[in-house]
Amino acid sequence: MSATPLLELRGIDKSFGPVQVLRDVALSAYPGEVTALVGDNGAGKSTLVKCISGIYATDAGEFFFEGQPVQINSPRDASALGIEVVYQDLALCDNLDIVQNMFLGREKRSGLVLDEATMEQLAGQTLAGLSVRTVKSLRQHVSSLSGGQRQTVAIAKAVLWNSKLVILDEPTAALGVAQTAQVLELVRRLADRGLAVILISHNMNDVFAVSDRIAALYLGRMAAQVKTNEITHAQVVELITAGRSGQLGLRDENGTEYADLTTPGADA
Numbered sequence: 001m002s003a004t005p006l007l008e009l010r011g012i013d014k015s016f017g018p019v020q021v022l023r024d025v026a027l028s029a030y031p032g033e034v035t036a037l038v039g040d041n042g043a044g045k046s047t048l049v050k051c052i053s054g055i056y057a058t059d060a061g062e063f064f065f066e067g068q069p070v071q072i073n074s075p076r077d078a079s080a081l082g083i084e085v086v087y088q089d090l091a092l093c094d095n096l097d098i099v100q101n102m103f104l105g106r107e108k109r110s111g112l113v114l115d116e117a118t119m120e121q122l123a124g125q126t127l128a129g130l131s132v133r134t135v136k137s138l139r140q141h142v143s144s145l146s147g148g149q150r151q152t153v154a155i156a157k158a159v160l161w162n163s164k165l166v167i168l169d170e171p172t173a174a175l176g177v178a179q180t181a182q183v184l185e186l187v188r189r190l191a192d193r194g195l196a197v198i199l200i201s202h203n204m205n206d207v208f209a210v211s212d213r214i215a216a217l218y219l220g221r222m223a224a225q226v227k228t229n230e231i232t233h234a235q236v237v238e239l240i241t242a243g244r245s246g247q248l249g250l251r252d253e254n255g256t257e258y259a260d261l262t263t264p265g266a267d268a
C-alpha cells in the first residue's frame with residue numbers, strides 16, 4: 001500500500017445558489033486501493049464526483065494529484081490527469097458496437113479512414129487483460145448486452161485510456177447477484193493493477209466485499225475516512241445515518257464541530 005494518495009482533496013466547498021452541498025470535504029484515494037464513497041441519498045456523493053471530474057467548479061478547496069497541487073477546471077483537465085468516471089446509465093451508446101463505444105470520440109485513424117483493425121485489437125486486449133470472458137463478439141451492439149456486460153464494457157473503456165483513477169457511481173445498482181459479483185471482481189482487478197478506484201455504493205455487502213477504505217459523507221461533510229478492516233457494518237451505517245459512531249465522525253448530528261459546542265460561556 002502506498003503512502004502518498006494518488007488524489008487528495010482538502011477543504012472542498014460547493015454551493016448551488018444558497019444551498020451549500022459540500023462543506024470542507026477532504027478525501028484521499030490511493031493507488032492499488034478501492035475507496036468506497038458512501039452516504040445517504042443527497043449526501044453529496046455525485047456532486048463530489050462531478051467536482052473531481054471537472055464538471056462542477058468548486059467554491060473553495062485544493063486538489064493534489066500524485067502529491068502535486070493541480071487545478072481541475074474542466075472534464076478535459078480531469079482526463080489529462082488520468083481520471084475517468086463511469087456513470088451508471090450515460091456511459092454507452094446503444095446503437096454502437098463494443099469497439100465503437102470504447103473508442104468513441106478518440107477513434108484511431110490510418111490516413112483518412114478509421115483504423116478498425118487496431119481498435120478492435122486494442123479493445124479485445126483490454127477486455128482480455130481484465131479477464132472479461134462473457135462478451136461473445138466485440139462487434140455486438142451494446143443494446144444487446146446485459147446490464148453487467150454493459151458495466152464491464154464501460155469500465156474497460158475507462159481502463160483503455162491509461163487512466164490512473166477510475167470513479168464508479170453505483171455500478172451494481174441495477175444488477176443481479178451473479179452480475180454484481182462479476183463487476184465487483186472487475187473493480188478489485190483494477191485496483192490490483194495499481195489503479196486508484198473510488199466506488200460509490202449504497203450496498204454495504206459490496207462495500208465490505210471490495211473496498212480497502214471507506215469514506216462516509218454526511219450532509220455534505222466527510223464524517224470519516226477509515227480502513228475497511230478497522231470498522232464494522234454497524235459503524236458505517238451509523239456514520240451514514242447520524243454522521244458519527246462513538247468516537248468516530250462528526251461531533252453532533254448537525255455536523256457541528258466540537259469547538260462550536262464549547263464556545264466560552266456556552267455551558268457555564
Ligand SMILES: Nc1ncnc2c1ncn2[C@@H]1O[C@H](COP(=O)(O)OP(=O)(O)OP(=O)(O)O)[C@@H](O)[C@H]1O
Nearest residue numbers: 016017019021039040041042043044045046047048
Ligand atoms: N445542480 C444542482 N442544483 C441544486 N442542487 C443540487 C444540484 N445537484 C445536487 N444538488 C443537491 O445537492 C445535494 C447532494 O446531491 P448529490 O446528487 O450529490 O447526492 P448523492 O449523495 O449523490 O445522492 P444519491 O445517493 O441519491 O445519488 C442534494 O440535496 C441535491 O438536491
Ligand SMILES: [Mg+2]
Nearest residue numbers: 042045046047
Ligand atoms: Mg448520486
